[in-house]
Amino acid sequence: xxxxxxxxxxxxxxxxxxxxxxxxxxxxxxxxxxxxxxxxxxxxxxxxxxxxxxxxxxxxxxxxxxxxxxxxxxxxxxxxxxxxxxxxxxxxxxxxxxxxxxxxxxxxxxxxxxxxxxxxxxxxxxxxxxxxxxxxxxxxxxxxxxxxxxxxxxxxxxxxxxxxxxxxxxxxxxxxxxxxxxxxxxxxxxxxxxxxxxxxxxxxxxxxxxxxxxxxxxxxxxxxxxxxxxxxxxxxxxxxxxxxxxxxxxxxxx
Amino acid sequence: xxxxxxxxxxxxxxxxxxxxxxxxxxxxxxxxxxxxxxxxxxxxxxxxxxxxxxxxxxxxxxxxxxxxxxxxxxxxxxxxxxxxxxxxxxxxxxxxxxxxxxxxxxxxxxxxxxxxxxxxxxxxxxxxxxxxxxxxxxxxxxxxxxxxxxxxxxxxxx
Numbered sequence: 001x002x003x004x005x006x007x008x009x010x011x012x013x014x015x016x017x018x019x020x021x022x023x024x025x026x027x028x029x030x031x032x033x034x035x036x037x038x039x040x041x042x043x044x045x046x047x048x049x050x051x052x053x054x055x056x057x058x059x060x061x062x063x064x065x066x067x068x069x070x071x072x073x074x075x076x077x078x079x080x081x082x083x084x085x086x087x088x089x090x091x092x093x094x095x096x097x098x099x100x101x102x103x104x105x106x107x108x109x110x111x112x113x114x115x116x117x118x119x120x121x122x123x124x125x126x127x128x129x130x131x132x133x134x135x136x137x138x139x140x141x142x143x144x145x146x147x148x149x150x151x152x153x154x155x156x157x158x159x160x161x162x163x164x165x166x167x168x169x170x171x172x173x174x175x176x177x178x179x180x181x182x183x184x185x186x187x188x189x190x191x192x193x194x195x196x197x198x199x200x201x202x203x204x205x206x207x208x209x210x211x212x213x214x215x216x217x218x219x220x221x222x223x224x225x226x227x228x229x230x231x232x233x234x235x236x237x238x239x240x241x242x243x244x245x246x247x248x249x250x251x252x253x254x
Numbered sequence: 255x256x257x258x259x260x261x262x263x264x265x266x267x268x269x270x271x272x273x274x275x276x277x278x279x280x281x282x283x284x285x286x287x288x289x290x291x292x293x294x295x296x297x298x299x300x301x302x303x304x305x306x307x308x309x310x311x312x313x314x315x316x317x318x319x320x321x322x323x324x325x326x327x328x329x330x331x332x333x334x335x336x337x338x339x340x341x342x343x344x345x346x347x348x349x350x351x352x353x354x355x356x357x358x359x360x361x362x363x364x365x366x367x368x369x370x371x372x373x374x375x376x377x378x379x380x381x382x383x384x385x386x387x388x389x390x391x392x393x394x395x396x397x398x399x400x401x402x403x404x405x406x407x408x409x410x411x412x
Binding site (some may be wrong): 041146147148149150152189194203204206208209 | 288290292294298300313
């Protein structure tokens with residue numbers, strides 16, 4: 001049985017026609033199911049668990065990157081198969097998973113090509129795409145073996161699903177691309193150095209692949225995981241291997 | 255019977271489509287570990303991939319692959335690596351499995367053990383250099399051992 005979790009923004013008239021088309025295609029495939037509409041402040045885990053008790057085996061996220069992160073940050077531990085139907089703007093994760101936008105995404109769902117995926121874990125919740133620490137005075141301890149510090153403020157980006165593209169200059173051909181599912185998380189550290197009278201400049205990034213790391217700050221710093229920002233003093237990040245059963249497309253990037 | 259034969263393959267295909275479980279394609283990417291220019295690393299710094307050092311490392315450095323120490327970078331640690339190119343400063347003993355290159359800007363204070371060493375003019379080195387291959391191929395023979403070998407040859411001849 002399939003359960004579809006629709007994001008709030010899909011109530012807009014703009015998306016009604018595409019939703020209709022997708023729903024018709026799902027009926028054709030015989031995989032139509034219950035539709036639940038999500039609110040921004042709702043914890044998804046109890047909802048999914050309730051549906052699993054009622055017999056649901058497939059939870060399909062309908063929305064964009066934010067919806068995907070919102071559902072999986074709590075629901076990653078649930079015992080079900082997850083699917084994704086990307087609709088609307090801000091859909092970069094779908095491309096990594098090899099799922100096209102719009103009606104074609106239901107073809108991928110019907111094909112049921114499943115794969116177990118790694119996710120990141122931090123301070124009691126999961127993140128799927130990226131974790132971003134805004135420039136702050138922090139030090140980082142990797143795998144409880146070595147410590148990385150700098151006299152300047154430091155920006156930290158931890159990548160899992162979403163590859164981190166970074167160029168030194170706009171014209172630069174060299175680009176850092178991180179593989180999304182390589183059994184490791186990659187941390188990019190960029191110190192923010194002061195240059196003369198006018199403002200600050202980002203230095204060349206340090207890159208550390210890791211399985212466990214701790215970010216410790218002297219004062220609270222802002223952490224943004226899957227677009228959701230919180231303030232923390234200490235963050236412990238781990239890699240949770242093979243956590244999610246996910247329906248993916250053939251053109252996925254891993 | 256004919257109708258049954260026609261129906262069964264279609265059902266089989268449907269079932270196959272239902273449960274395609276792909277092998278996790280976890281491919282290893284070649285992301286180097288990079289220590290940036292103003293970054294200090296303290297402790298047992300180990301990596302499975304290549305390491306590029308542009309900043310400062312204190313403690314120990316270990317990699318099975320290549321280590322690159324860029325000009326201006328500083329390592330105050332014992333180093334173990336598959337191969338290494340040094341253009342910065344290293345204070346500590348280095349054990350390199352394969353190939354070590356010291357460029358013109360390299361400053362090394364410590365003992366070196368490597369299979370192959372290339373030193374560019376201008377590089378500075380203070381310490382012992384050991385190349386294990388040489389010891390294994392041509393062991394030094396003392397006068398006493400040579401005599402005993404000769405006598406054993408004579409005994410064998412009789």
